[in-house]
Amino acid sequence: MLYSHLLKPERYPYSMDVTQPAILSVIIPTKNRPYLLVRALQSVVKQTYRHFEVCVVDNNTDEQNSLQVKQTVAEFELQYADINWIYIHSNKKFASGARNDGMAATIGNLIFFLDDDDELLADSLSIRVDEMLADPELALLYCAGYSKIYPYPFKMYRYYHYNKKLHTEKLMMMSCSSIAINRSIFKENDLYFDEAQSRMDDYDLCRRVIELDLKVKSIPGPLVMINLHPDTRISSHKLVDYTFKDVLIERWGESAADTVYHYAEGVYIWRLCFGTADQPYKEIIAGLRRDFNREPTPSFKFKYALAYFSPKLFLALYHIGVAISQTRKNRLARKL
Secondary structure (H helix, E strand, O other): OOOOOOOOOOOOOOOOOOOOOOOEEEEEEEOOOHHHHHHHHHHHHOOOOOOEEEEEEEOOOOHHHHHHHHHHHHHHHHHOOOOEEEEEEOOOOOHHHHHHHHHHHOOOOEEEEOOOOOEEOOOHHHHHHHHHHHOOOEEEEEEEEEEEEOOOOEEEEEOOOOOHHHHOOOOOOOOHHHEEEEHHHHHHOOOOOOOOOOOOHHHHHHHHHHHOOOEEEEEEEEEEEEEEOOOOHHHHOOOOOOHHHHHHHHHHOHHHHHHHHHHHHHHHHHHHHHOOOOOOHHHHHHHHHHHHOOOOOHHHHHHHHHHHHOHHHHHHHHHHHHHHHHHHHHHHHHHO
16 A cells, blocks of 8 residues: 555655664654653653663744743753754644654664653663664564553553554554654655644554554563643543544544544543543533444443543543453463
């Protein structure tokens, strides 16, 4: 399948001599929350691995936010001079374009992504670098991680063992922050984030990697912390633009339709947990029917009612359910 119709970024303007020592690029797009960026950068500078560069991609349209980002990067550059710091501003509309701009501004043959509200855990870089260097044919590596849900005292281990058959239609990679890629292989296969995608661009990219039969590997060690809170995009913005849904469904068919719909249902449940719900239940149901031409699933109705009654009880049961599901799916993935 060709993807010439995608909105493409500028081509990577460099060539990498792979015989030289590997250089790692950590790309961190940031928008509308400079106060969270500090935590992400602190997790990066604590890493034992030091042969890398950090590219902060300022995707803000607000000048004050951009000024805060610039000042933050400058402070870290002054304090941690052994790391190569790169600051760029991206005018791209979505995070997908900001990530592409970050790739174009860096030179590392190994690329790690980190969202500005997430964190790297101890030795996250060194462990994953070793895995990537051990297998030059590895196109994409993803790791396990923890999900921390604000403001509750829950930290959940998330991991699904990679199995091509199981992942072809339903990806179980947790976040862009858990992904590391081989730039050379991506370049050879003309892979990049689709800049027309406002959401789920990582889902789309990973499906293209699998479709091209490129090598993917997962590691069960929890190496990232995914922070879920009221300031995350999933909870703080209304799903009013569904162009990403139509693109994904046209590209990937009904399997994507199911994934996107469950994603939309989940948004409303997380808003209840974060205390940011601002729509009556009847209005939510009407919106799901209108935008997806589907009836809300029994699972959604039950979860919504439970979260409405007690977010803490919902999250406790949710954690138990995820743990059971992960165990079952990982056992199946290793057998196939």
